[in-house]
Each structure stands twice: as structure tokens, then as C-alpha cells.
């Protein structure tokens with residue numbers, strides 16, 4: 466997608482063929498800062514400190530992190546260290562494990578002399594595949610939006626939570642891919658953008674993306690969605706996911722479950738967009754089995770933004786003595802999910818629904834949810 470008219474992906478290899486470059490998403494929307502990742506440690510920090518975030522982009526960054534590690538040392542020992550280091554960054558997005566395991570499975574059998582080039586080539590394939598998968602799921606989601614428009618006539622009002630945009634992937638996004646495709650096809654749409662406390666990925670990233678593309682949108686507080694649904698102002702909830710289980714339970718940014726409950730109560734379709742690598746075929750019960758990241762409570766008690774006309778600033782929101790808790794994700798049971806929009810089509814949120822689209826993965830031949 467474009468920023469100020471210039472096309473970008475979220476991650477790419479610099480001209481030297483080794484340095485990996487990313488957009489520092491902690492600086493958006495106020496500043497566009499490109500950061501060089503020159504080694505494994507920097508790649509791991511970029512994931513943990515959320516310079517890059519979003520499950521597919523975390524997977525792609527993990528793949529490039531393995532390549533950066535091979536540029537340091539192609540030994541078996543360092544290959545293991547790289548996998549351990551990257552897997553320790555964030556626990557919830559399954560794409561991290563998928564990216565690390567894909568690179569390790571490729572590199573481990575190779576002679577050391579072949580590992581460096583193979584790693585960078587595979588990381589580039591991971592990135593290119595993500596772009597293709599997100600574009601593909603965008604086409605399937607477009608059909609859903611078009612059907613709603615044909616049924617109701619006026620603009621399609623879509624509510625989204627957090628950022629499942631092109632900034633959460635290599636390009637296109639997951640929840641935003643159908644939105645961009647519908648907008649580009651001339652279908653009148655409008656997006657309600659949840660702020661998504663505490664890190665405000667909605668305001669800082671989704672609103673930024675949609676504004677750059679010209680998509681009509683309105684920023685709302687996280688607690689407004691149910692009210693809008695009660696008043697018929699939401700035609701569809703469309704979100705991303707960090708890990709979806711084999712039976713269709715959806716783990717996503719904290720607050721998603723509450724959106725799904727409100728959507729269910731008001732008869733609003735609740736769709737989740739995801740590429741195949743976000744499916745964890747080893748897990749059924751998302752509530753019981755998906756590790757939920759607990760992040761620094763300071764993200765809750767402090768907020769960073771831009772002064773009206775000036776630099777960014779951080780302010781404390783709570784009394785100094787008041788503790789805070791910061792679970793970063795929650796799990797929406799499959800029974801609340803209207804459908805899973807994938808690059809292979811729209812699946813019912815069930816084991817049978819996902820197995821019909823990914824038979825090779827569901828029956829154990831490919832646990833990676835291959836595209």
C-alpha cells in the first residue's frame with residue numbers, strides 16, 4: 466500500500482541484500498521512520514517491542530530474523546539459538562512459530578555453506594506468499610461486502626478492531642484486504658475504527674491506513690460498538706486474528722470477544738479474515754489452550770500521542786499507586802463467528818469447515834496451514 470503516494474511493503478531487504486528494513490509502527494501515525502535490522506537480536510527486539518506487529522508480519526519478520534542469524538553464523542548451534550530467541554518474543558501469534566519452523570526445517574538439513582542464501586530466498590518467499598494470500602482472501606471478502614451492498618443498497622458499514630491492515634501483514638492486510646478491494650471496486654463503504662486500547666492500533670494504524678487510501682472511516686472508542694450495532698449502524702464486523710484453532714475459535718486483540726457478543730446479540734455478521742498460516746491445527750479449544758500475552762501494565766497506565774502542535778508526549782492516566790493488568794488478547798468461540806475468510810474461500814467456523822479448505826493440514830500432512 467501507499468504512504469504519502471509512495472508504495473511500501475512493511476518489510477523488505479535493503480540494497481545490500483542483507484539488511485532488513487521495516488517501518489517502525491510505534492512511531493506511526495505521527496512520524497514515518499524506517500529502521501534497519503542488521504542482526505538476530507534487532508529482529509527479535511522489533512517483534513517484542515512491537516516496532517512490527519500483526520500475526521502475518523510477525524511470521525515474515527521471524528523468517529527474516531532466521532536469515533539475519535545465518536548472516537552472523539551458519540552453525541547448527543546458532544540456528545537453534547535463533548529459533549529460541551525469536552520464539553521467546555511474543556507467545557500468542559502462531560505465525561511466529563510457523564515462520565521459525567519453516568525456516569529451520571529448510572535450513573537444518575542443508576550444508577552450512579548453503580544456508581545463508583537459502584534463508585534469504587525463503588524469507589522473501591514467505592513475504593511474497595503473504596502478499597498473495599492476503600490479496601486472495603481480499604477477493605473472497607469482497608464478495609461478502611458486495612452481497613451486503615446489493616441487499617441494502619446504501620454504504621456498507623464495517624466495524625473493525627485493532628489493526629488487521631496492511632501494516633499487520635506484508636501488504637493488503639487481512640481484515641482490510643476486503644475493505645480495500647471493495648473501495649477500489651467502487652462499492653460505497655464506511656469503516657468504524659475502534660481505538661483499541663491500550664496501544665491504540667486502531668487509531669494509530671488502521672485510521673492512518675484508511676486515510677492514506679481514502680476510505681471513509683470514523684474513529685470510535687472501544688465501548689461504542691455495541692451501541693452502534695443496536696442502532697443498525699453496523700452491517701458487518703470484520704477483524705483479524707493471531708491464532709485460529711482447528712475448530713474455529715479465534716484469538717485476537719483484547720476486546721474482540723466483546724464485539725462478537727454484541728454482534729451476536731444484534732444479529733450482525735461477525736467475520737474473521739486470516740491466511741492459512743494463522744490456523745493452529747494442533748489446538749482445538751482456544752480459551753483453554755492458546756497462551757495469552759500479558760504485556761507491561763505501563764501500556765495501560767500511560768498513553769503516548771502527539772501534542773496538538775508539536776512532538777509526541779507520554780502521559781500517565783492513573784494514580785501512581787494504582788496497579789494495572791494488561792492481557793493483550795482474548796478468544797472468541799467459534800459459535801460466535803459467522804465465517805472465516807481465507808485465501809482459499811470462506812469457511813464455516815468449525816473443524817469440518819476448515820478441513821474442507823485445508824484437507825492436507827487438517828489430516829496431518831502439513832501442519833503449517835500451507836497456502
Ligand SMILES: CSC[C@H]1O[C@H](OP(=O)(O)O)[C@H](O)[C@@H]1O
Pocket residue numbers: 518519520521626627628629630633634638639640666704705706707717718719793
Ligand atoms: C492480521 S493479524 C492482526 C492482529 O494482530 C494484532 O495484535 P498486535 O498488534 O498485538 O500484534 C491484533 O490482534 C490484530 O487483529
